[in-house]
Amino acid sequence: MTKSERYDEYLAFAELYDYVVPYRERQDVSFFVEAAKAAGGPVLEVGCGSGRVLIPTARAGIEITGLDLSADMLAVCRERLKAEPQEVQSRVLLVQEDMRAFELPERFRLATLPFRPFQHLTTVEDQLACLGCIQRHLVEGGRVILDIFNPMMEALVKKNFGEEMAEEPEFTMPDGRKVIRRHKITSRDVANQINYVELIYYVTHADGKQERLVQAFPMRYLFRFEAEHLLARAGFEVEQLYSDYDKSPYGAKYPGELIFMARKR
Numbered sequence: 001m002t003k004s005e006r007y008d009e010y011l012a013f014a015e016l017y018d019y020v021v022p023y024r025e026r027q028d029v030s031f032f033v034e035a036a037k038a039a040g041g042p043v044l045e046v047g048c049g050s051g052r053v054l055i056p057t058a059r060a061g062i063e064i065t066g067l068d069l070s071a072d073m074l075a076v077c078r079e080r081l082k083a084e085p086q087e088v089q090s091r092v093l094l095v096q097e098d099m100r101a102f103e104l105p106e107r108f109r110l111a112t113l114p115f116r117p118f119q120h121l122t123t124v125e126d127q128l129a130c131l132g133c134i135q136r137h138l139v140e141g142g143r144v145i146l147d148i149f150n151p152m153m154e155a156l157v158k159k160n161f162g163e164e165m166a167e168e169p170e171f172t173m174p175d176g177r178k179v180i181r182r183h184k185i186t187s188r189d190v191a192n193q194i195n196y197v198e199l200i201y202y203v204t205h206a207d208g209k210q211e212r213l214v215q216a217f218p219m220r221y222l223f224r225f226e227a228e229h230l231l232a233r234a235g236f237e238v239e240q241l242y243s244d245y246d247k248s249p250y251g252a253k254y255p256g257e258l259i260f261m262a263r264k265r
């Protein structure tokens with residue numbers, strides 16, 4: 001996809017993103033801020049979205065470039081940045097680029113992909129293109145943190161396709177809209193490890209008008225050793241594998257996350 005073709009998977013949903021309760025309450029921000037501080041910056045956040053992690057990182061004194069393909073998510077991030085002090089704003093550069101094909105002038109000590117942007121890539125070709133781009137943008141000895149979910153075996157054998165799951169509390173937007181979000185898997189391509197996911201937003205406006213918005217996208221699931229092999233093919237050596245943002249080692253929690261810290265070889 002070129003930048004002129006509008007990438008719109010996040011189109012109508014960008015403004016809702018920061019209010020979704022499980023996103024708002026995700027316990028990963030301090031992990032990424034600490035990693036950025038340890039690296040010392042500059043940091044590249046690939047798939048930075050609305051700045052959920054990027055803005056706290058800049059507040060911590062780190063120079064950070066946020067890369068995202070979605071003009072709408074970047075617009076939310078820019079708007080949020082306007083409320084930050086000038087010195088925080090001055091540490092941030094936002095670029096609208098595809099994580100599979102980008103060329104920036106700067107080289108980074110750390111690249112991060114918080115909250116699974118990598119799983120939007122559905123082919124090995126795209127995954128390697130992305131990791132290759134990241135590798136070329138790191139200084140010698142620079143690191144990448146690849147953050148993906150650990151596929152849960154029990155969930156993969158379930159065939160609850162089309163069933164809307166409602167586990168999240170309602171949230172309220174600043175303009176008074178009340179939103180209930182549900183999610184479902186419409187189908188699974190087992191051969192290619194892809195879940196076709198829908199996030200469904202039931203919106204009730206202040207005047208009582210109701211809307212049902214559907215964000216549909218494919219998500220690839222990756223297994224532990226597959227991700228390790230991909231990182232190795234792209235020129236990285238895995239140093240750490242965590243199952244949680246509290247740095248629990250892989251295996252300590254199930255399913256937990258797959259959080260790889262890998263060093264450029």
Ligand SMILES: C[S@@+](CC[C@H](N)C(=O)[O-])C[C@H]1O[C@@H](n2cnc3c(N)ncnc32)[C@H](O)[C@@H]1O
Pocket residue numbers: 010046047048049050051052053067068069070073097098099100113114115116117120
């Ligand atoms: C789940 S959000 C994560 C945002 C942010 N990192 C966070 O932790 O909140 C995934 C992001 O990846 C972006 N994305 C998806 N495909 C992309 C691509 N090919 N290149 C760049 N960004 C992409 C989306 O626009 C979205 O902002």
